[in-house]
Amino acid sequence: MRSRIQSKLQSAELWQSFIVAVPYIWLLIFFLIPFFIVLKISFAEYILASPPFSKLFRLADTGAMYMTLIFDNFIYLWEDDLYLNTYLNSLQISITSTILCLLVGYPIAYGIARATPTAKKILLLMVILPFWTSFLLRVYAWIGLLADQGTINNFLIWIGIIDEPIKMLYTDFAVYVGIVYTYLPFMILPLFASIEKLDMTLHEAAADLGSRPFTTFRPITIPLTMPGIIAGSLLVFIPATGEVVIPEHL
Structure with missing residues (x-):
């Protein structure tokens, strides 16, 4: 009986080790190995x-192995302003987009977390719903909305707010709109998970002590939801830094 229990425990430990090892193997094959190749x-x-590149390791006639490192590529990056300016511009766009996603996503996540159970399911479905559509199709949809003869300009002209189309497509504004729209769910979902775990009795206690909602929000709500803020910001900032499709099309 004892041996059977031990064998079950060992099999369970092996299964747990396998489950833990799978993501590490995935990262090794598809991240670390390609990274070291590059x-x-x-x-x-x-x-x-x-x-089409030289070998780093060479074997001499004497049997000794030599390693040759060439730093010309890195020197060229600093000598040519194009690469540095492009990278700094990418950082600016990604940081601004992350802040915009946070400002827009936090109230949405807070509202979803405080909704009724039925409404919460519907609202979460609406947040996830864009993932059911191709990413490229959603980007092309914004082209039709932001074009000079697009839906937004035609509507503004029709109601008399403007007399001629506003240049929105192929501008920084269009890029920010596309990135915020695309990555907003990645900000909302972690924030929702953090806000839903909040102990509302803390807010009630603060209100009993005379604290206003905004005053309570800064010292209580923000620190307690900081894990969601950090997770959502990373999920937006990292892919936005390397985004190519949206700036290319918008």
């Missing part, structure tokens, strides 16, 4: 061969 290429020299 890192190796960055220290090599471009040559007309296959593969």
Whole structure:
């Protein structure tokens, strides 16, 4: 009987180890190995061969192994302002987009977390619903909305607010709109998870002591939901930094 229990415990431990090992194996194969390959290429020299870069390790006739590191690629990055300005511009767009997603997503997540159970399910479904549509199709939809003869300009002209179309497409405004629209669910969901766990008795106690809602929001709500803020900000900032499709089309 004891041996059977021990065998079950061992099998359970092996199964748990396998489950834990799967994401690490995934990261090793699809992240670390490609990263080190690219890192190796960055220290090599471009040559007309296959593969089109020089070898880092060379074996001499004496049997000794030599490693040759070429830093020309990194020097070129700092000498050419194009790459530095492009990277700084990407950081500016990603940081601004993250802040906008936080400002828009926090009230939405707070409202969903405080809704009734039935309304909460419907609202969460509406947040997740855009993922059921192709990302590229959603970007193209914004082209039709923001174009000079698009839906928004035609509507504003029709109601008499403007006399001629406003240039929105192929501007920074369009890029921010596209990024915020695309990555807003990644901000809302972590915030919702943090806000839903809030102990509302803390707010009630603060109200009993004469604290106003906004005064309570700063010292209580924000610190307690900081994990969701950090998680959502990372989920938006990291992919927004390397975003290509939205700036290319909008």
